[in-house]
Amino acid sequence: MPKKPAPSPATDNQLHDHQPGAEQPAFSTEQGNGGELHQTVAYGAHPAAYLTDNFGHRIADNQNSLRAGERGPTLLEDFVLREKIFHFDHERIPERIVHARGSGAHGVFECTKAIPGLTKASIFQTEGASCPVFVRFSTVAGGAGSVDTPRDVRGFAVKLYTDSGNWDLVGNNIPVFFIQDAMKFPDLVHSVKMEADRGYPQAASAHDTFWDFIGLMPEAMHMIMWAMSDRTIPRSLRMIEGFGVHTFRFVNEKGDGKFVKFHWKPVLGIQSTTWDEAVKIAGADPDFHRRDLFEAIDAGDFPAWDLGVQVFDEAFAAKQPYDVLDATKLIPEEDVPVEIVGRMTLNRNVDNFFAETEQVAFLPSNIIPGIDFSNDPLLQGRLFSYLDTQKSRLGTTNFHQIPINAPKCPFHNFQRDGMMQTLVPTGRANYEPNSLAEAGENGGPRPSPATGFNAFTTNDERNDPTQKLRVRAELFADHFSQARMFYLSQTENEQAHIASALVFELSKVTLDHVRVRVVGQLRNIDDNLAKRVADGLAIDLPAKEKAARAPVDLKPSDALSIQKNADDTMEGRKVAILFAEGSDKAAIDALKATIEKAGGTAFLVAPKVGGIKVKGGTLKADGQLAGSPSVLFDAIASILTDDQAKTLSKQGAAVQWFMDAFGHCKTIAHDEATQILLDKAGVEKDSGVVTLDGFAKVGTRRHWAREAKVRDLA
Numbered sequence: 001m002p003k004k005p006a007p008s009p010a011t012d013n014q015l016h017d018h019q020p021g022a023e024q025p026a027f028s029t030e031q032g033n034g035g036e037l038h039q040t041v042a043y044g045a046h047p048a049a050y051l052t053d054n055f056g057h058r059i060a061d062n063q064n065s066l067r068a069g070e071r072g073p074t075l076l077e078d079f080v081l082r083e084k085i086f087h088f089d090h091e092r093i094p095e096r097i098v099h100a101r102g103s104g105a106h107g108v109f110e111c112t113k114a115i116p117g118l119t120k121a122s123i124f125q126t127e128g129a130s131c132p133v134f135v136r137f138s139t140v141a142g143g144a145g146s147v148d149t150p151r152d153v154r155g156f157a158v159k160l161y162t163d164s165g166n167w168d169l170v171g172n173n174i175p176v177f178f179i180q181d182a183m184k185f186p187d188l189v190h191s192v193k194m195e196a197d198r199g200y201p202q203a204a205s206a207h208d209t210f211w212d213f214i215g216l217m218p219e220a221m222h223m224i225m226w227a228m229s230d231r232t233i234p235r236s237l238r239m240i241e242g243f244g245v246h247t248f249r250f251v252n253e254k255g256d257g258k259f260v261k262f263h264w265k266p267v268l269g270i271q272s273t274t275w276d277e278a279v280k281i282a283g284a285d286p287d288f289h290r291r292d293l294f295e296a297i298d299a300g301d302f303p304a305w306d307l308g309v310q311v312f313d314e315a316f317a318a319k320q321p322y323d324v325l326d327a328t329k330l331i332p333e334e335d336v337p338v339e340i341v342g343r344m345t346l347n348r349n350v351d352n353f354f355a356e357t358e359q360v361a362f363l364p365s366n367i368i369p370g371i372d373f374s375n376d377p378l379l380q381g382r383l384f385s386y387l388d389t390q391k392s393r394l395g396t397t398n399f400h401q402i403p404i405n406a407p408k409c410p411f412h413n414f415q416r417d418g419m420m421q422t423l424v425p426t427g428r429a430n431y432e433p434n435s436l437a438e439a440g441e442n443g444g445p446r447p448s449p450a451t452g453f454n455a456f457t458t459n460d461e462r463n464d465p466t467q468k469l470r471v472r473a474e475l476f477a478d479h480f481s482q483a484r485m486f487y488l489s490q491t492e493n494e495q496a497h498i499a500s501a502l503v504f505e506l507s508k509v510t511l512d513h514v515r516v517r518v519v520g521q522l523r524n525i526d527d528n529l530a531k532r533v534a535d536g537l538a539i540d541l542p543a544k545e546k547a548a549r550a551p552v553d554l555k556p557s558d559a560l561s562i563q564k565n566a567d568d569t570m571e572g573r574k575v576a577i578l579f580a581e582g583s584d585k586a587a588i589d590a591l592k593a594t595i596e597k598a599g600g601t602a603f604l605v606a607p608k609v610g611g612i613k614v615k616g617g618t619l620k621a622d623g624q625l626a627g628s629p630s631v632l633f634d635a636i637a638s639i640l641t642d643d644q645a646k647t648l649s650k651q652g653a654a655v656q657w658f659m660d661a662f663g664h665c666k667t668i669a670h671d672e673a674t675q676i677l678l679d680k681a682g683v684e685k686d687s688g689v690v691t692l693d694g695f696a697k698v699g700t701r702r703h704w705a706r707e708a709k710v711r712d713l714a
């Protein structure tokens, strides 16, 4: 049952309390613009309220339009019909040009370690300080109606409503990016989106134009290693890392600056699916991630992330074989450890997808005093793009007044008017300086030199700002060292997954020269990888593409591998138990208890859902077998009678259930009766195929040692 608190009782013309400054008046008059400011309101549909049109006129009949005679034409004067259709016709807004498909949730951020020596940001001054947050996770390439599990980077955008203004950390689940300069972003996005003439493929990078662009942009090769790894086929949004990607700056009260990189570490650990699994999930449940996040929060299983910072100074930066302003590079955790300073917990689902998740507008330019930009040329371009895109998506420069976007601290200025203005500033003071206060009028707000942003501390000791140049700094030309470091840091299975992903993607490319060029680029990363991919495509190993700068050997970093850091926890994981008529209820209950005790969720699957007679009572299933394939779960178990197992062994959905779980290296816990199904599905005994009693010991971890049996890892 949902554990979320019941909404507070509403009244007619209900005003939801989600507007800024519900606790403290956001548009207060004491320091403000003078006079009363009306607040933004949202109308809640109260079940007992009478139906009205948008101007408050009560509606008597919501079924029939107004007609001239019983069988006559509809009348233009029916303003009820016209308003309803008019509003409906305009319900959609332009979807985001990238990251169109997303899922959002509310939560809270709490500082767990005060760092006033590093930053004056108010949220980091005291341990225990907290602020509300809104997070939107997304895929990048697909449209709003695409599926949740394509191979794609995941957006990880966090809006922290701090008492000194909104801080938007608009990151991804990968710590580096495809390109170094914002100048290339439109080209990158055009290349990966549906091809311009044919309008496909949707939400897929496996096509000519993307790989054509990539082959010609070797700076993307590090990101390509990540994108072809299991990071881009996550099991759950609750189990992805988040990264601010760019190098930012921390600035303390004295004005001293240090560089900083931001990391979100999932408390549930990082977990991914296999490619075959991700593809099948897309068919079984296109909303797999969205549903998983919503249901977990609804059940009170609140996902959480620790916020970590890597802090370093200019002297460290100057010594590295890469440029810290280059967003295609990361800082190995072994060189600069990630220090945990806070925790974010998502504890409330949105009430309305459109009003909140769709209308939320993230701006990397939203920073707070104590956090500053760096000169990363990708970040600098983003500072323009997001503000601009919100105007186009939300239609007005007043998008900051939409409740999900408005700060929860007061804001006052002399900006006025514009489309969809919902505030009503009073008085004459709409300019500054003014001396209206001398005449007893409210003169409005004034700058605050001591606490506001002053000179941005985006300085760089190694830069000569007197020159205007269209260039990149020298170290940006090293495109391969970190790509190689990433590849060599993976386990053998993970390396095989990268190679297979590249083979799959390039097999969809129809232009031979494009494939050849990409494989030629791979030779700069690792010759063995290039050979595997060439082999998989059945092409000759091409000549190495010329590198702009010779790569150097960097120490592999274990922190970059998912499998090396895999957690054996069952928390947040979902286990399916297959049962049928006659199954032993006591055994089912016992297994359920084991799963729940370890923090997991049990999901009952049966050939029929309504209510099945089992030994010891009647049981309802949570899902029907054909609609609940094993790809939707972290592990499976089966409790059947001999007869039912025999019957099921003739059903494709049941056999496939076990075959897939085995192929995806999942734990299979079973009773003796199930053996007939296992034999049919080709399930062989190994450490992950266990008796019901053995389940607790192996839990929901994946059994990668099995993989070579079910997939060619060459």
Ligand code: HDD
Pocket (backbone or CB within 6 Å): 096, 097, 098, 099, 102, 136, 137, 138, 154, 155, 156, 157, 170, 171, 172, 176, 177, 181, 182, 183, 185, 244, 245, 246, 327, 360, 361, 362, 378, 381, 382, 385, 386, 389, 390
């Ligand atoms: Fe971006 C959306 C993340 C580079 C231009 N981006 C967007 C979102 C995320 C990111 C998570 C979705 C926000 C939401 O949920 O509403 N983008 C990144 C990261 C980047 C990056 C981590 C590199 C480090 N982006 C980037 C560049 C540009 C943009 C270089 C343009 C020069 N991004 C946009 C955008 C979007 C956007 C077009 C589309 C919708 C939106 O902004 O609000 O302005």
